[in-house]
Every structure is written in C-alpha cells, then in structure tokens.
Amino acid sequence: MxxxxxxxxxxxxxxxxxxxxxxxxxxxxxxxxxxxxxxxxxxxxxxxxxxxxxxxxxxxxxxxxxxxxxxxxxxxxxxxxxKAVQNVQRLEGFGEAMAAQGYEASARVLSIQQLKAPKAVAAALDLQPGDEAIEVKRVRYLNRSPVCIENSYFPMDVGRQMFSLDLSGDIFPMLENLFGISLGGADISLDAILADDETQQYLNLKTGEAILRVERLTHNRDGRPIDFEYLCYRGDSFKYQFRIDRK
Amino acid sequence: MxxxxxxxxxxxxxxxxxxxxxxxxxxxxxxxxxxxxxxxxxxxxxxxxxxxxxxxxxxxxxxxxxxxxxxxxxxxxxxxxxKAVQNVQRLEGFGEAMAAQGYEASARVLSIQQLKAPKAVAAALDLQPGDEAIEVKRVRYLNRSPVCIENSYFPMDVGRQMFSLDLSGDIFPMLENLFGISLGGADISLDAILADDETQQYLNLKTGEAILRVERLTHNRDGRPIDFEYLCYRGDSFKYQFRIDRK
DNA sequence: CGCCATAACCTGTCATAACAACCGGGAGGA
DNA sequence: TCCTCCCGGTTGTTATGACAGGTTATGGCG
Missing domain, CATH: 1.10.10.10 (Winged helix-like DNA-binding domain superfamily/Winged helix DNA-binding domain)
Incomplete structure (x- = not known):
C-alpha cells in the first residue's frame, strides 16, 4: 500500500x-x-x-x-x-529526556520525609505557612556517573502516596499513570552557583566547581502546583537546551 | 460606548x-x-x-x-x-526583556572585528571552514552593574553593516528594522562554568565565581542562522526563566 | 529581448453548520 | 435518602464555501 x-x-x-x-x-x-x-x-x-x-x-x-x-x-x-533540540519545548522529566536520546539514566533515593515546608517551597506550592510537605532527595546518574542532585517537594495529598513506591525511576510518568494527575506545564528558572559541601560529595566534585541550578515548578492541567524541585547539575557534564520563537 | x-x-x-x-x-x-x-x-x-x-x-x-x-x-x-515568567517563551534580546520588566539596561562595546570563524561558530552559522565572520564583544549592564559578557558572531553579509552602527543598544530590533531580517526562533543551550580571567575582570568578580553560560543560535524566519552568541552571566545576579508545557 | 499584465496557485482569514464528547445539575425512580 | 438517567451548556472536531492577499510563471506587447 x-x-x-x-x-x-x-x-x-x-x-x-x-x-x-x-x-x-x-x-x-x-x-x-x-x-x-x-x-x-x-x-x-x-x-x-x-x-x-x-x-x-x-x-x-x-x-x-x-x-x-x-x-x-x-x-x-x-x-x-x-535536529534534536526540538522536543525540549515539551515538559519532560530527566529520565524521559535522556532515554529519548539514548542515554542510560538511573536514580538513587537519598531520603524521603515529611517536613514543614521551607518558605520558598510553601510559596511555590501554594501552601499555608506551617503546612507540611513531602521531600524526596535523589541523585541522578547518567551512564553510571552522578550528574545531578534532585530535591523534590510535593503537597501532602500527592506526596503521601510516595512512601510505598519505587522512586528509582521517573516521577512524571508515575504522577500521570499511578496518581492520575494530568500534568500541564512548568515554570523553570536557571542560574549558576558554586557547589556546596553536600553537593560536592554526592557528585564527586572537587572544591569550588560550578553548578547549573534549575528550579522547576510543575503544575497539573488546572494550574495547581504539584511538584517543586531544585535540580543541581554538574556544570561540566550537562547542558540544558531548548528552542523558542519570536512573536 | x-x-x-x-x-x-x-x-x-x-x-x-x-x-x-x-x-x-x-x-x-x-x-x-x-x-x-x-x-x-x-x-x-x-x-x-x-x-x-x-x-x-x-x-x-x-x-x-x-x-x-x-x-x-x-x-x-x-x-x-x-505571573511574570510567562512571556519568556518569546525570543527576546537582553535589553528588550529587561526593559519589559522595568530594569535599566545598557551595553558597552568592547570590540568589533572580522575574523576567521572558530570551528563551533562556523558549524552553528552554517559556514564553510575558513570562512570569515564578524565578532562583536559587549558587556551588558543592569542598573549600572555589569552582569553579562556577550560574544556575538554574524555571517559576513549581515555583520559587515555593523561597523557603522551604534551597537550600544539592542541588536534584535536592529536586525529586524534596519536590516529587514524577520527573526524566527532560537536554539538555546545553558550550562554552568567557572569564570575565566577575562570574564572575572569585566564582571568585577572574585576568583572562581560561577557563571551561567548561554549559547544562543538565532535564525531568521526561513531557518537560516543569523546570530550565534555566547552569553556569560554572573551566577549571583541573573536568572533565566521560562515556561514549558507537557504534550 | 525585455517589461508588464494576468492567470494560476498558495496560504490567511472568516462564515455557517453540524455532530461528538464531556460536565453539571435536576428530575425521577428504587 | 441515594442513585440513575437525561438534558442543557460547553468545548472538541470536522465539512463546505468564500474571499483576500502574496508569489510565481506565463504570455503578450512594445
């Protein structure tokens, strides 16, 4: 045919x-x-x-x-x-994006806990001061090398369910498929900082290396904030790419 | 009415x-x-x-x-x-973006010269190896403090006309209005590096500060590359923000 | 041969019309 | 009382038809 x-x-x-x-x-x-x-x-x-x-x-x-x-x-x-760059206009988690490009991506959970949301987190997630949230800390690996530390914060109703799940994979598909949350968009903010001690340790860095820090606030399709994360990437092994249009 | x-x-x-x-x-x-x-x-x-x-x-x-x-x-x-973040989906030059948010932005030209395009530049601008290009180096100021070093490369037919122009303003509107080029989109890539000596000097930095480096390749509406730039921002005084959607 | 008008083709915009899929609430029945 | 079904309102999808305005090629005229 x-x-x-x-x-x-x-x-x-x-x-x-x-x-x-x-x-x-x-x-x-x-x-x-x-x-x-x-x-x-x-x-x-x-x-x-x-x-x-x-x-x-x-x-x-x-x-x-x-x-x-x-x-x-x-x-x-x-x-x-x-070429490639293209689909970074679409909201993707780290693993999804890397898998699409043929990398082997994995994650290791450092901790998961319930805590009083730090002020910036509460503001981002639209919580009252003093409200609790779930914090998940993970290290991201690319081809077995650590490239990123990820601190994610979820509102209680979303995050509560995570204690009983395998968090070594991607969280976005989990939110969508297991929790039935339709993800909408994300506000992203990038800057550069120097690695602090904890980051240095987990990413195998020498003193004073540059870190690409990403703040990402992901919403569901109705605009409610679902996931607020800090992503700290090794500056020497990761690039953030995307494409925008004029008018 | x-x-x-x-x-x-x-x-x-x-x-x-x-x-x-x-x-x-x-x-x-x-x-x-x-x-x-x-x-x-x-x-x-x-x-x-x-x-x-x-x-x-x-x-x-x-x-x-x-x-x-x-x-x-x-x-x-x-x-x-x-809120604000919003319209960063649109391709804007530094000055345009800052002016829209009420900052006072200016620029100082460090140099403008014709040279053999470095390999990465030639590849980005779709030039033959050995072809020449125009390089413009500028420092960007926000409220009178230096925040960014900008290295721009243009193909000869575009860049040639720049020697006789005032480059202390925005280049995008110039390309559009004076040169009649309709800008289409840009591929952007971000990473973090440590400041080198030249950058340190121009941005008033101490040794070993983190730099947010942006590579931006801007095309005209037909997809031809027009402007390839490296932008090195002080990590402590600039954030790059935008918004993306899922599916 | 060169210039210009015109026709053919293309995307941009807009109207009218219909049905599908979905949501919310109210009516009616168990 | 509670559950179900249906109906009106709303967005999603699609067809048909029309004209405007830009681009290109053709062909005729000077």
Whole structure:
C-alpha cells in the first residue's frame, strides 16, 4: 500500500488532524520530506487524506508550534528544522529526556520525609505557612556517573502516596499513570552557583566547581502546583537546551 | 460606548482574531478576568464580538499557546497564568526583556572585528571552514552593574553593516528594522562554568565565581542562522526563566 | 529581448453548520 | 435518602464555501 489515505473512518479512535499531524511528523523526521522541502499544498493534502482544509490546517498548525514546519503565504509550507533540540519545548522529566536520546539514566533515593515546608517551597506550592510537605532527595546518574542532585517537594495529598513506591525511576510518568494527575506545564528558572559541601560529595566534585541550578515548578492541567524541585547539575557534564520563537 | 463590538469592519487593518485575542489578553492582564475565573463561553463571545466561532477559537488558541488560558471540555475556558515568567517563551534580546520588566539596561562595546570563524561558530552559522565572520564583544549592564559578557558572531553579509552602527543598544530590533531580517526562533543551550580571567575582570568578580553560560543560535524566519552568541552571566545576579508545557 | 499584465496557485482569514464528547445539575425512580 | 438517567451548556472536531492577499510563471506587447 502507499503512504497516506485510509485514516480509519468510522467511529474515530483518534481525531483525524492528530493522525495527519503524526503522519506528517513521522515523514519529516524520517527524511521523507527533507529540510526546506515544500510539503504538498493544503489542497493536495485535502484530496490525499480525504479531509477538509480546516483539518489539514489544524495538523499543520500543531507542527508549526512544534517548530517542525513554517509557512509562507503564496509559496507553501516547508520543513524547517534540522535536529534534536526540538522536543525540549515539551515538559519532560530527566529520565524521559535522556532515554529519548539514548542515554542510560538511573536514580538513587537519598531520603524521603515529611517536613514543614521551607518558605520558598510553601510559596511555590501554594501552601499555608506551617503546612507540611513531602521531600524526596535523589541523585541522578547518567551512564553510571552522578550528574545531578534532585530535591523534590510535593503537597501532602500527592506526596503521601510516595512512601510505598519505587522512586528509582521517573516521577512524571508515575504522577500521570499511578496518581492520575494530568500534568500541564512548568515554570523553570536557571542560574549558576558554586557547589556546596553536600553537593560536592554526592557528585564527586572537587572544591569550588560550578553548578547549573534549575528550579522547576510543575503544575497539573488546572494550574495547581504539584511538584517543586531544585535540580543541581554538574556544570561540566550537562547542558540544558531548548528552542523558542519570536512573536 | 461599551468595550466590545465595532471591530472596524470594512477593509480590515488587523485580522479580527488578532483584535479579539489582544482585547482578551489585555483584560486578563489588567485583572478584568481574575486567575481561574471562567471566561465567557465561545457562544457568548460570538455574539459579543459579532464574529463566528472559528474566529473566537483562533483567538483563544493563541492565548492558550501563550499560557494565559486553559480549557476544559464541558466546563469552559479559564484564566491560568500565575505571573511574570510567562512571556519568556518569546525570543527576546537582553535589553528588550529587561526593559519589559522595568530594569535599566545598557551595553558597552568592547570590540568589533572580522575574523576567521572558530570551528563551533562556523558549524552553528552554517559556514564553510575558513570562512570569515564578524565578532562583536559587549558587556551588558543592569542598573549600572555589569552582569553579562556577550560574544556575538554574524555571517559576513549581515555583520559587515555593523561597523557603522551604534551597537550600544539592542541588536534584535536592529536586525529586524534596519536590516529587514524577520527573526524566527532560537536554539538555546545553558550550562554552568567557572569564570575565566577575562570574564572575572569585566564582571568585577572574585576568583572562581560561577557563571551561567548561554549559547544562543538565532535564525531568521526561513531557518537560516543569523546570530550565534555566547552569553556569560554572573551566577549571583541573573536568572533565566521560562515556561514549558507537557504534550 | 525585455517589461508588464494576468492567470494560476498558495496560504490567511472568516462564515455557517453540524455532530461528538464531556460536565453539571435536576428530575425521577428504587 | 441515594442513585440513575437525561438534558442543557460547553468545548472538541470536522465539512463546505468564500474571499483576500502574496508569489510565481506565463504570455503578450512594445
């Protein structure tokens, strides 16, 4: 068979524009459409996929937001992007991101405890002063070398359930699948600091090395803060990459 | 007069959905609609603004991409945003970003010269090995304190014109307005390093301070690389913030 | 041959219409 | 009283049709 039609009409497991979007994305990523190559016009796609223009445009709009294509009025829609960086626009946990790039990622739990939330944590998680929270400390390994210390704080109703779970894997999929929390977005803040003693020790650092510190506050889809973390990465072995657009 | 209709029919200066989007954004930012408050339903907006549903949805879609609102099927569309961080999803130069937050930003040019592009620069700008490029070195000040050293590299056809310009302001608006380049997006990469001697000197640092290093490759709207920069920020006086979404 | 008008094609915007899926509450039955 | 079912409201998806405005190629005219 060919590459396109037969989008499974009938009762619709997935929206048509999702199927078309994913199909186009696959063809872009596997090189069927090369960089700067023109995609078929919206009209052509209408007949190829057998849907209306609005559906095609919805698929293209998503790809545009992902940075995979760009359009020029009067000319057409073209494949834009060269490479990897890409999907860091999407909220991913450390392990998810690394696995997607073929690294072997693991984690070791240092401690898990219930405590009175520090002021910054309480503010971030929208707690009252004096409220308690769950703290999870972990070390992250990449190819068996320690690269990151992770301090995560959860509100009680979320964190309570963690004492009985295996925390050596990724927490995001756990929140979504086991706890049924739909994650929405995250506010991220980065700066650079010098390693303190504890960090130095766990990351096998010499005195006075630079640390890339990430503060990440993750919300559920309704905007409620779910997870506030400090991530301290070895400056010499980790880069944080992403892509943004102008206007 | 009221706040809504009369969207200037006729020949259309701006698309309707842009006017509606901007109007809603203004009302969200000025507090007319509070956090987590439900916006009028799409049907109500249709009659209020006197346009069709597709136009309303296009406005809401943009606001959703900006992170200002979120929708729940069967319930409605709600104001999400917590606060500032927000618009860092947009590509902005240092001065633009700081001015938007009310800081006094300035820059001092250290040098501008034509040279053979270093290997990493050539790769980023898509140049042949041996090709020349223009290098601009500047120090960035915030409220009169130095906070950042900026090394920018431009391809010859873009950079050549810079020798005769005032480079103490922002370069992005210059590229757009004077050179007529439409900027598209940027790939950004962050890590942490220790200050070298030159950086220490220009940023008034003691020995061995942490530096937040940003590599930023900015493209025009067609995907051609235009500007490759290394930005070295004082770790103690600058944070890089942004927001990302899951799926 | 060169210039310009025009046609063909493309994306951008917008209207109208319909049905699906989901949420909340109220009515009605056990 | 409590549970269930249904209905009205809301967003999600999709079709069809139309016109505006930009780009490119073609072809005719000077």
């Amino acid at each position: 060919t590459n396109a039609p037969q989008l499974m009409a009938g009762h619709s497991p997935l929206p048509l524009y999702v199927q078309i979007r994913d199909s186009l994305r696959r063809q872009i990523l596997d090189g069927t459409y090369q960089i700067h190559e023109r995609l078929p016009s919206e009209n052509e796609m209408m007949t190829v996929f057998g849907v209306s223009r609005i559906t095609i445009r919805q698929a293209l709009r998503d790809l545009h937001n992902e940075g995979l294509v760009f359009s020029a009025q009067g000319k057409g829609t073209f494949v834009s992007k060269p | 009221t706040n809504a209709p009369q969207l200037m029919a006729g020949h259309s200066p701006l698309p309707l959905y842009v006017q509606i989007r901007d109007s809603l954004r203004r009302q969200i930012l000025d507090g007319t609609y509070q956090i987590h408050e439900r916006l009028p339903s799409e049907n109500e907006m249709m009659t209020v603004f006197g346009v069709s549903r597709i136009t309303i949805r296009q406005a809401l879609r943009d606001l959703h991409n900006e992170g200002l609102v979120f929708s729940a099927q069967g319930k409605g569309t709600f104001v999400s945003k917590p």
